[in-house]
Amino acid sequence: MHWIHYLETNPEVKTFDFTSECDWDGDHLWVVDVILSNGTRINHQVGRGAEENGELIALQKGSWKDQASRLENRVFTDDDLQPFVKSSLHWLKAIGFAAALRNYEYPHQALILLEYFKQYKNGNLGQILKDLNVCEHEPAVILGLVARLAIKGHIQLDLADGSFGYRTRWIWSVKEY
Structure with a gap:
């Protein structure tokens, strides 16, 4: 955890x-x-x-x-970790998608996703995969990049109540100045 x-x-x-x-x-x-x-x-x-x-x-x-x-x-201590057991288990799937892309950058797809996040500010993963600019790319790569961008802090994923999947909610978390 x-x-x-x-x-x-x-x-x-x-x-x-x-x-x-x-x-x-x-x-x-x-x-x-x-x-x-x-x-x-x-x-x-x-x-x-x-x-x-x-x-x-x-x-x-x-x-x-x-x-x-x-x-x-x-x-x-165990008391520090206990509140995060459920959400940590939900993160395992997202981490798996991100790990599958290890040693690969996919800069074009990452830029498409960052523009999508900046434009829409929030939504769910299923909506991203249906977007015309995104759907032409391999879904597993897109999901891996989404997980990677969440880990880097560009977006926040709501994994409190469910595992990483099409219904996972996301929120743009980059502050613009």
């Missing part, structure tokens, strides 16, 4: 790297090095070992303590 909600689909996150995986006294946890789009670096600590009074238990015990103390640290 952490990976989907706080990393993969968060447009503020530029890169992330799972730097450590630890077991202490039966508690399993991960440390993730996160770089935000503004350049800020944060350590995320995720797992049952992170829950003890919100303290960074593993970071304090681990050999990476010196590096971690220089970074902002954020602890994620």
Whole structure:
């Protein structure tokens, strides 16, 4: 849940790297090095070992303590992740479509979609696929690009109540100045 909600689909996150995986006294946890789009670096600590009074238990015990103390640290417990279980599961399909396009850019189709989003401001995915400028392209590519553009923050997808599909609502989220 952490990976989907706080990393993969968060447009503020530029890169992330799972730097450590630890077991202490039966508690399993991960440390993730996160770089935000503004350049800020944060350590995320995720797992049952992170829950003890919100303290960074593993970071304090681990050999990476010196590096971690220089970074902002954020602890994620089960309580932090619970509200996002449903929507995170719905994001898996969208992430799959975006991942299928890995290493391919499709600049022409991406520009068509960005113009469509800018013009219409909101709608659902089925409407996009029926548009005359869009429907001449492979639907799987279009859906992958929609997911990619949502992950980058150009649009917001409403995946709170349903999986990624033709009825998924979208909203243009780029602020124009």
